[in-house]
Amino acid sequence: MIKNTIFRISALAVSLSFASLSFANQDTQVASNVKDWNKDGGEKSEAMLLTPNRENGIEVYEVCSACHKLEGWGETSGTFPMLAGQHRNVLIKQLADIRALNRDNPTMYPFALPESIGDAQAIADVTAYIATLPMNPEPGVGPGTGLDKGAKLYKDNCVKCHGENGEGNADKFYPRIQGQHYAYMLRQFEWIRDKKRRNANPDMVEQIKNFSDEDMVNVIDFVARQKPPKELLAPSAAWQNPDYD
Numbered sequence: 530m531i532k533n534t535i536f537r538i539s540a541l542a543v544s545l546s547f548a549s550l551s552f553a554n555q556d557t558q559v560a561s562n563v564k565d566w567n568k569d570g571g572e573k574s575e576a577m578l579l580t581p582n583r584e585n586g587i588e589v590y591e592v593c594s595a596c597h598k599l600e601g602w603g604e605t606s607g608t609f610p611m612l613a614g615q616h617r618n619v620l621i622k623q624l625a626d627i628r629a630l631n632r633d634n635p636t637m638y639p640f641a642l643p644e645s646i647g648d649a650q651a652i653a654d655v656t657a658y659i660a661t662l663p664m665n666p667e668p669g670v671g672p673g674t675g676l677d678k679g680a681k682l683y684k685d686n687c688v689k690c691h692g693e694n695g696e697g698n699a700d701k702f703y704p705r706i707q708g709q710h711y712a713y714m715l716r717q718f719e720w721i722r723d724k725k726r727r728n729a730n731p732d733m734v735e736q737i738k739n740f741s742d743e744d745m746v747n748v749i750d751f752v753a754r755q756k757p758p759k760e761l762l763a764p765s766a767a768w769q770n771p772d773y774d
């Protein structure tokens with residue numbers, strides 16, 4: 530009986546390793562990206578362990594505000610993303626990826642370097658500060674012509690990672706996308722689909738590979754219009770950041 534079970538287990542192991550071998554052969558690139566898109570180590574892991582200093586965060590953020598604005602709202606045109614309301618883990622990962630050239634951002638790169646803002650401690654400080662900023666309640670949105678189709682696409686393709694309502698998942702480094710500017714997200718989504726965003730999650734790339742440009746517009750327009758929880762929103766679009774009078 531025991532012998533028989535052991536035999537069956539080892540037979541299973543052999544067939545599993547064959548399965549993974551042929552998987553690796555077919556799709557080596559995807560398989561190696563899966564483990565790389567969010568590997569531990571580097572400044573990301575370092576910054577997550579440090580105790581943030583709010584005063585220094587405010588000071589560092591001044592550099593960032595040239596583009597992301599004092600409120601952390603970026604621009605509704607989508608040139609600059611809203612940072613306010615994003616999970617701190619996601620901000621840390623994105624900033625570390627940009628500094629390590631794992632995500633191309635030539636506009637921002639020189640301002641984000643250690644020479645400009647400091648080491649991993651600066652990442653810890655500025656992201657902790659940004660995480661306290663309330664979101665713009667009136668983000669940029671799309672044409673509004675395919676929201677029902679967008680809702681269906683969202684439900685079928687995005688919920689499992691970005692959540693029911695676009696809230697993301699801090700522990701898994703899945704970004705909050707509800708209430709983010711439409712034009713920014715459209716650009717990122719297209720880059721992710723077309724494999725131009727190098728730190729993209731390979732499972733997302735796979736999930737959206739058959740999206741047409743129209744699907745993309747509809748789903749992103751739907752997401753931009755999803756409301757973040759009230760406690761994350763500024764009281765109005767006229768709110769100003771009191772930390773920089």
Ligand code: HEC
Pocket residue numbers: 589590592593594595596597608609610611612615619620621623624633634636637640641646655704716
């Ligand atoms: C010169 C303009 C500029 C400055 C200064 C700048 N950024 Fe950015 N940042 C951008 C642009 C543009 C993007 C979006 C790039 C893209 O579309 O891929 C971006 C993207 C980001 C993202 C990714 C957001 C996301 O949703 O994935 C983070 C995080 C970020 N910036 C943080 C910062 C921080 C922190 C600072 C200050 C240390 C800073 N930025 C300074 C222009 C700037």
Ligand code: HEC
Pocket residue numbers: 610622682683686687688689690691702703704706714715717718728729730732733736737748749752
């Ligand atoms: C398998 C999980 C997964 C699925 C499914 C998925 N995403 Fe993502 N998505 C991610 C992760 C992880 C990132 C961030 C990758 C990184 O660290 O750079 C991301 C990034 C994004 C971004 C860029 C956010 C930013 O701030 O730069 C947008 C927009 C987005 N996803 C929209 C969607 C939409 C819409 C769908 C469904 C059509 C979808 N995603 C499906 C995991 C997923």
